[in-house]
Amino acid sequence: MLTCLDPLAGRDKVRVSQLTDGTLIVDGIFLQQMVNGLTLGSVYGLIAIGYTMVYGIIGMINFAHGDVYMVSAYLAAIGLAVFSFFGVQSFPFLILGTLVFTIVVTGVYGLVIERVAYKPLRNSTRLAPLISAIGMSLILQNYVQISQGARQQGVPTLLEGSMRFSIGTGFVQLTYTKIFILIAAFIGMAILTWLIKCTKLGRMCRAVQQDRKMASILGINTDRVISYVFIIGAAMAALAGVLITMNYGTFDFYAGFIIGIKAFTAAVLGGIGSLPGAMFGGLILGVAESQFAGMVNSDYKDVFSFALLVLILILRPQGLLGRPLVTKV
Amino acid sequence: MSSITLNKALGNEAHRFKSYDIKKSLIETLVAGLLALIVFGPVVGVVLDGYSFNWQPARVAWMTAIVMAGRLALSLFLQTQTGQRLSHRFTHADSGVHVLKPDHRSRLLWIMPLVVLAALIFPAFADKYLITVVILGLIYVLLGLGLNIVVGLAGLLDLGYVGFYAIGAYGLALGYQYLGLGFWSVLPLAAIAAGFAGCLLGFPVLRLHGDYLAIVTLGFGEIIRLVLNNWLTFTGGPNGLPVPAPTFMGIEFGRQAKEGGTPIHQLLGMGYNPNLKFIFIYVVLFLVVLAVLYIKHRLTRMPIGRAWEALREDEIACRSMGLNHVLVKLSAFAIGASTAGLAGVFFASYQGFVNPTSFTFFESALILAIVVLGGMGSTVGVVIAAFVLTVAPEMLRSFAEYRVLLFGVLMVLMMMWRPRGLIRVSRTGVRPRKGVMAKVGGA
Numbered sequence: 001m002l003t004c005l006d007p008l009a010g011r012d013k014v015r016v017s018q019l020t021d022g023t024l025i026v027d028g029i030f031l032q033q034m035v036n037g038l039t040l041g042s043v044y045g046l047i048a049i050g051y052t053m054v055y056g057i058i059g060m061i062n063f064a065h066g067d068v069y070m071v072s073a074y075l076a077a078i079g080l081a082v083f084s085f086f087g088v089q090s091f092p093f094l095i096l097g098t099l100v101f102t103i104v105v106t107g108v109y110g111l112v113i114e115r116v117a118y119k120p121l122r123n124s125t126r127l128a129p130l131i132s133a134i135g136m137s138l139i140l141q142n143y144v145q146i147s148q149g150a151r152q153q154g155v156p157t158l159l160e161g162s163m164r165f166s167i168g169t170g171f172v173q174l175t176y177t178k179i180f181i182l183i184a185a186f187i188g189m190a191i192l193t194w195l196i197k198c199t200k201l202g203r204m205c206r207a208v209q210q211d212r213k214m215a216s217i218l219g220i221n222t223d224r225v226i227s228y229v230f231i232i233g234a235a236m237a238a239l240a241g242v243l244i245t246m247n248y249g250t251f252d253f254y255a256g257f258i259i260g261i262k263a264f265t266a267a268v269l270g271g272i273g274s275l276p277g278a279m280f281g282g283l284i285l286g287v288a289e290s291q292f293a294g295m296v297n298s299d300y301k302d303v304f305s306f307a308l309l310v311l312i313l314i315l316r317p318q319g320l321l322g323r324p325l326v327t328k329v
Numbered sequence: 330m331s332s333i334t335l336n337k338a339l340g341n342e343a344h345r346f347k348s349y350d351i352k353k354s355l356i357e358t359l360v361a362g363l364l365a366l367i368v369f370g371p372v373v374g375v376v377l378d379g380y381s382f383n384w385q386p387a388r389v390a391w392m393t394a395i396v397m398a399g400r401l402a403l404s405l406f407l408q409t410q411t412g413q414r415l416s417h418r419f420t421h422a423d424s425g426v427h428v429l430k431p432d433h434r435s436r437l438l439w440i441m442p443l444v445v446l447a448a449l450i451f452p453a454f455a456d457k458y459l460i461t462v463v464i465l466g467l468i469y470v471l472l473g474l475g476l477n478i479v480v481g482l483a484g485l486l487d488l489g490y491v492g493f494y495a496i497g498a499y500g501l502a503l504g505y506q507y508l509g510l511g512f513w514s515v516l517p518l519a520a521i522a523a524g525f526a527g528c529l530l531g532f533p534v535l536r537l538h539g540d541y542l543a544i545v546t547l548g549f550g551e552i553i554r555l556v557l558n559n560w561l562t563f564t565g566g567p568n569g570l571p572v573p574a575p576t577f578m579g580i581e582f583g584r585q586a587k588e589g590g591t592p593i594h595q596l597l598g599m600g601y602n603p604n605l606k607f608i609f610i611y612v613v614l615f616l617v618v619l620a621v622l623y624i625k626h627r628l629t630r631m632p633i634g635r636a637w638e639a640l641r642e643d644e645i646a647c648r649s650m651g652l653n654h655v656l657v658k659l660s661a662f663a664i665g666a667s668t669a670g671l672a673g674v675f676f677a678s679y680q681g682f683v684n685p686t687s688f689t690f691f692e693s694a695l696i697l698a699i700v701v702l703g704g705m706g707s708t709v710g711v712v713i714a715a716f717v718l719t720v721a722p723e724m725l726r727s728f729a730e731y732r733v734l735l736f737g738v739l740m741v742l743m744m745m746w747r748p749r750g751l752i753r754v755s756r757t758g759v760r761p762r763k764g765v766m767a768k769v770g771g772a
Contacts, residue, residue: 061540078375081382108367120745128748135740142734147373156380299559306548313545314533
């Protein structure tokens with residue numbers, strides 16, 4: 001059981017299992033998994049934002065979003081490598097440069113994907129954009145595989161060290177990387193909330209989400225707003241990509257698939273179309289998955305997440321914070 | 330009539346833009362080039378190598394140049410008269426069923442017997458490699474036909490279709506391992522089991538609309554694969570399971586009979602031929618495909634088939650007309666799933682071995698690509714597409730690494746160009762009886 005303590009950080013688990021050697025008690029595991037779950041969940045939440053915003057605005061599941069995250073993980077590694085090549089060694093500059101670089105380039109990816117694969121299909125059949133998105137997902141995976149090679153890639157550890165709290169006979173370990181992830185994800189979500197709540201762009205987004213036709217009658221360039229939404233979603237996925245890459249250390253061209261579905265689960269859990277729902281759903285899914293991995297079985301944690309997705313969609317398709325969908329003729 | 334006015338309008342517009350708007354094209358080209366540079370620059374130009382990297386600027390330059398040239402050509406082409414007509418057709422994609430004349434006789438009536446004849450004498454001339462390729466093609470025909478019922482006819486996007494395929498394949502492997510069942514007893518059982526699984530999955534998800542259904546089925550397919558992968562004691566996990574060779578009325582095709590009795594080559598008094606097993610699978614598979622084709626052909630003309638298509642077009646209208654949407658959807662799911670179960674049994678005995686890597690999401694996407702390419706709802710299209718998508722990669726071994734990329738591009742382009750597939754679904758029209766015609770004419 002100890003070998004499966006941490007679903008996110010492959011490198012920590014050896015250290016933890018060697019040090020504790022069976023002395024962990026249940027509440028220690030529980031709290032440790034809580035911390036792991038919150039870290040994982042905040043990242044799921046960031047990716048889920050992309051799904052939920054796109055769904056809210058054009059009613060389509062952007063199947064390629066998981067692969068946009070995958071591309072951003074590669075971009076993060078490339079950014080780190082290039083910046084350190086040019087002599088940027090101090091952590092704040094390195095991470096800031098990488099973040100800006102990754103977010104900008106991934107944003108352009110979001111824009112280009114929308115223009116190429118989805119925009120021409122605005123007035124097509126219902127299944128057309130979804131199938132096109134699946135095609136786009138295959139394209140992205142294969143494109144990265146061909147240009148970067150099929151092998152696993154990695155980045156060096158950027159933030160060493162951890163904090164440790166004793167609880168009973170066990171303890172909870174908080175690596176600095178995890179603290180950084182929690183803070184960065186929180187800042188990212190706060191900026192997004194401000195953007196949607198308080199700016200003109202956000203108001204336009206909300207208007208288009210409520211009624212696309214009416215918004216365009218009132219003079220909003222809906223095509224442009226949809227492009228912005230794709231860019232914002234991709235930028236959030238890019239933030240998640242940098243954070244996960246920092247924590248996990250390794251990734252490959254297939255990494256987007258599983259994380260994409262889990263982030264979609266998070267979006268559905270919170271109520272698809274709702275921004276706070278996506279963040280909230282991400283946290284709940286992350287914690288539930290980590291607790292399942294710690295308490296029951298880590299081999300089946302993906303099965304657990306998928307089963308959770310199926311159950312939510314069947315029992316409460318509108319999610320926790322969403323409103324039920326009424327079809328009108 | 331409308332097409333005439335349309336042509337007139339387009340003609341006027343083309344008249345107005347008689348000279349090309351070169352400036353606009355150039356700006357579009359530059360923007361496309363800039364975007365291509367940003368998109369391809371880091372990922373294509375900087376290849377990670379451990380924690381360091383290699384520069385590859387030449388590749389970026391090539392790709393950017395190609396994108397810019399393509400954009401310029403497209404931009405100029407769209408300003409010509411033909412280009413504008415084409416773009417008009419794209420934005421107003423017509424989406425009807427093509428109706429043939431009432432006395433139309435399909436040319437397939439002539440072609441079908443020829444195809445069957447060719448297929449039956451084919452194994453006599455083919456070598457083992459060719460037979461295995463064709464078997465694989467036929468397996469995908471079966472899968473495509475099954476998914477075509479679910480996606481093409483009933484309009485339910487099923488992304489976990491490979492799960493039912495896995496149920497069929499593992500049904501044979503596990504049935505042999507634990508119950509001692511063989512090919513023939515599992516064949517119907519697998520179809521029933523997969524159909525049952527289809528009902529089991531279908532029943533709770535029927536309330537969901539299109540996109541949600543896609544994700545739930547995707548989750549279901551992944552759950553099946555993960556369980557097969559992780560349940561080491563029962564399914565053998567990633568190591569997989571052996572599958573018995575098929576037998577014909579208890580006669581085996583191996584060099585020596587494992588279960589006693591005489592193997593077929595001794596019975597027929599000829600030398601041992603390792604191809605015999607594949608020829609046998611081929612023949613049985615071909616007969617099953619023919620049967621499925623016939624059943625599907627009949628189903629689309631039965632009330633249930635009409636109900637599937639009606640439900641695809643408008644669910645609310647269907648329900649207000651009194652159709653039981655639960656039954657209609659469930660039947661589509663179950664029939665599609667049982668076809669995949671059949672295909673799974675053939676796949677397992679063709680490979681002689683099953684493991685979970687054969688049942689990834691990519692497989693589902695490939696089958697979906699077959700259905701999309703062939704034309705949703707079109708049987709002939711699906712058969713052709715299945716062969717093209719499975720046989721073409723065998724022919725183009727040197728392009729194997731671009732296979733997935735090509736599938737992806739094909740799916741995106743098809744959705745833009747012909748969202749209903751290459752071969753349009755056509756239906757023979759009905760001519761009113763003479764008396765009715767006279768009455769209509771008189772009024």
